[in-house]
Amino acid sequence: MQKVYTKIESIVGNVVTVRAAGVRNGDLAMVGKSFANVIKLDKDLVSLQVFAGAQGVSTTDPVKFLGREMQVSYSDALLGRVFSGSGVPMDGGPALTENMIDIGGPSVNPARRIVPKNMIRTGIPMIDVFNTLVESQKLPIFSVSGEPYNALLARIAMQAEVDVIILGGMGLKYDDFLFFRDTLEKSGAMSRTIMFIHTASDPTVECTLVPDMSLAVAERFALDGKKVLVLLTDMTNFCDAQKEMAITMEQVPSNRGYPGDLYSCLASRYEKAVDFEGAGSLTILGVTTMPGDDVTHPVPDNTGYITEGQYYLNGGHIEPFGSLSRLKQNVNKDTRSDHRALMDGMIKLYSSYKESLEKKSMGFSMSEWDEKLLKYGALFEARLMDLSVNIPLEEALDLGWKILAECFEPNETGLKSDLIKERWPK
């Protein structure tokens, strides 16, 4: 039997307290019409965080404890659907209540992890060739606000060779949500996509639930043998929501107002990325907008310590410098024999191009070599770095050789002679 409490003791921020007995930490409750969960117990005083926000909650609203933790339904019926941060359908479809699973489950035993070994093809040369995405990798896109990071995510979602895509949107503008939905529907990828969306006008608490909901569902699909790609945008909003809640809870802030456990908060989500031996895998691609283009801001900084590399989105393309996929070594040895060497060689030349460009802007005279580099840089940016380029890895490698051949003599590239013999376009 469920007891209903009708006297709320206090309402501060999104947290209400009631006096109740026998309540477990983390349990779910209904406060009025909104879900809430227990975040603190002190004798018989129970603190509840109201998902829909405490605005409009009356001291006489009924509080009902459900005796279970936050859960989400898991089945194939989720595919193609859109839900809010608390799991309520946003697409007019029926609510799903079957086969409920807990969110925020335990972490994977490190002894059961395996070394990742499969590449995820995206059709974007700056990823496939230069910073390969690997199954079970966790990788953020570091971006200044205003960059087309959502367009990039949508493209990856459409093109990535995976079985299930889960999009977790946090603090998303409603336009962006519509953009994702329309793009995925148009491309036909919607049938293998599940969305958990928190828009900027939704209650803050729901924002913090989005990653947990997305990852709980993703984990189950992965255990069932599916290759799952989770896209999270934007994790900075998630951190800001954590900050807002910590401050209203009167926690001591550590750095620029963020709570001291920001690192653990992010790690417990990102570390869900895993390759299950004998089953599927879970890959996380997140967006972290850097306030003021500052990579030392607590959010990108803590993220960088957790994730396995990062993509820098700058000026509308993925920067070759600063971007890093820590796991690319695991896979790019098996793709094509020239992959690694060509990748290193082209980046080195591109870095020389940047130097020449700087010299040019400072008014130094350009040598013949500088002119070659300038030509190379322009071609490289137009044909490979441009985000609209969509070609498979092999074609991108061939294109790389072609660009080199258009600009340089073979011995100027610094590539090994036997490789040049094999691959240099005739």
Add this chain to the structure above:
Amino acid sequence: MSDKKGFVTGVNGNMVNVSFTGSVIKNEVGYIHVGRDRLKGEVIRINGDTASMQIYEMTNGIKVGDEVEFTGELLSVELGPGLLTQVYDGLQNPLPDLAQKCGFFLQKGVYLDPIPNKDWEFTPLVGVGDKVRRSDAVGSVPEGLFKHQIMVPFGLEGEWTVKSIVKKGVYNVRDTVCTIENEKGETRDLTMVFSWPVKRAVKCYKERLRPDETLITKIRCIDTFLPVAKGGTFCVPGPFGAGKTVLQHMEAKNAEVDIVIVAACGERAGEVVEVLKEFPELTDPKTGRSLMERTIIICNTSSMPVAAREASVYTAITMAEYYRQMGLDVLLLADSTSRWAQAMREMSGRLEEIPGEEAFPAYLESYIAAFYERAGKVRLRDGRVSSVTVGGTVSPAGGNFEEPVTQATLKVVGAFHGLSRERSDARKYPAIHPLESWSKYTGIVDMERVNKARSILIRSNEINQMMRVVGEEGTSSGDYIVYQKGELLDAVYLQQNSFDPIDAAVSPERQKYTFDVLYDILMSDFRIDDKREIRSFFNQVRQAFLDWNNTEWNSDAFSAQQKVLEDLYKGKASA
């Protein structure tokens, strides 16, 4: 075991308040009964009849009124044969065994025996009537490469007399092998296993010695320029992506010590997996056995419970001290101490303590100091000398070394290997900044020459700064040569290719030998005036030197390439 009981009165994050009757010890371990689970925790504050406990698990599901059982014991680890090759979490739960029992996920409330239930061939080392003290060996068992000594537990004070000891033979690790008695007539049955509280340093030795012997890491820039000593301490701060973990793995592979303990504290699980899969495949050149046989891994990665992360560094150093008591040299690598400090910060916040800088607790410095002070070179009671060396990485927020954890660490360590983003961006590995870093220990090459080489590096750096303003044209050719010498030293000696089978680990003999040649080049007087010529000359020398680095030590190719190099530079040097 005590039968003290208590009841939960409040839950806040991973802190639980418990009301109790009778006595409770600070830092005592207790279990909260949640349904059928028992969740482990530690008492960290006592106020009136309320004890605050930090719980080593997720606290979901705990409710007011849940029963708490106090054990009367401080947080301890079990010590005995079978620790080597193991992979533990921060509370000494064996992870592979846990995986067999629970599958993919870490289940809360499951605690397994840390010491494998195994039989060992026991050889007694004492006879009936012999006098023994704590840490004295009563027998030994062969554990992989080592004679694992079965010692009198470190907690037994005073002199004890051996009443009985078993004959040489095979016994279970938990069988009684020896009985001892003290003057008061108390007796103790000793098995091969005993426990020791992790937060108390083991001090059963005659004296502490000055760390004066270089610990060879086979990394040139460390052994020659920024050495570490056996029994010393060093720290490796660096921003993300600067290669802290790769550097530590290199040290774990190549360090010339008996035992390596890797404590992965709050870092990526994937990195631990690399060690787990790679180390069993690698052979220790010294012994020809798998590297894993000399390794223990403590792994409390970033997504595992925070309070256990705090315990994990203590678990690791206690095991290090245990093996030190057997006369062995142990290296403990902790990655990363910042995560440990953050765990303290989280707990301090829950206790509503007055925060210090960046909300770290005020006792941060003394805790860090106490941890590093557990390193040391000691003379044991029987005269043997052994050591625990501690190296910790620090992950400063924003890569800024001015933050509390880095600063507190720098106060207590003997060597500082600061990694720089500029060097790692330029792919100059190991990215240890040669000018900002320092070491108080003695290296393998005599200090005077190292200092001279370093002064060239400093001068070269200054000239480089200047050149950025005045350009190459405004620099004298003498200065330009010094600049090139500094660049050469950096390229051929400080940088090291950890992926090259030969260059990855350089023996001290080879380091001394190549340093002599390099030193000769640095001290030579080159009379070249044209800058283009200078540049091309140093390019050639660099290439020849790098090729030399890639030849096998003392092979024909080695001598041949040395000749190429010497012909090249001696031709240009003026007498």
